[in-house]
Amino acid sequence: TFPLIAKPRFGSASRGIRIISSDKEFDEIAENITDYLIQEYIAQREEYTVDCYIDAHGTPICTVPRKRLEVVGGEVSRTVTLRDDRIMELSRKVIDRLHLRGTVTLQFLRDITTDRLLLMEINPRLGGGAVCSVHAGADLPSFILSEWAGMSLTPCDNWRDGTEISRYQQEVVFYNNPNDK
Known part of the structure; x- marks a missing residue:
């Protein structure tokens, strides 16, 4: 329809x-x-991204949902971590069912009118806003390096709810003609 x-x-x-x-x-x-x-x-929706790291044995080390507050050109420009048990549990089911490993970014929509959660995308990489999860305490780069170095990983459930970041573009001007001052 x-x-x-x-x-x-x-x-x-x-x-x-x-x-x-x-x-x-x-x-x-x-x-x-x-x-x-x-x-x-889904016209009336909220968008969520979940930053995940799954070790080589299939154990989810972290699943950190973030609400997408503002998006510019498809990339998140403002986001905030949100401890939402329903999104976290659904993320773990997707990870388990699809046998995902490594860094994964899941994207969900919540239909505001029906409260349905819909899986929108699965990206086998870190998303642009994953730095928010890192600042919240889910050190994704450390998980990658630690596992590569053969170290065991401990699931990270103590990340900070409500950590918000704003990303922005910055303009830099260069004057390449030495005669222009």
């Missing part, structure tokens, strides 16, 4: 995403349908 969201299969930063509201709009992409991931479009 409409509306749907069509996301380029190999896209990045929200480029090329289309909201499909009718059969006619769907027909416009139908010829290249394998180039898209088609999902239910």
Whole structure:
């Protein structure tokens, strides 16, 4: 049922995403349908990212949910850690069911009107806002290096709830003509 969201299969930063509201709009992409991931479009939603590290044995070392407060071009610019047991448990089920290992970023939508949690994406890497989880006490780079060095890891459940970061772009001006002062 409409509306749907069509996301380029190999896209990045929200480029090329289309909201499909009718059969006619769907027909416009139908010829290249394998180039898209088609999902239910949730208009009234909250977005969450979960920064995860899973050791080589399949033990989740950390699952740190973050609410996406502000997004620019598909990248989080403001985010805050949020201890949400439901999101953490669902994340662990996804990790276990798919036998995920290493750094993983899960993205969920919460449908505000129904309170449904929907898994939106699984990325086998750290997300751009993972630094928030690091500042909250889930030292993801340390987990990677420690495991690489053969050290055993202890699950990290003592990260700080409510840690917020803001990311921003900074402009730098260079004057390359030595005569311009």
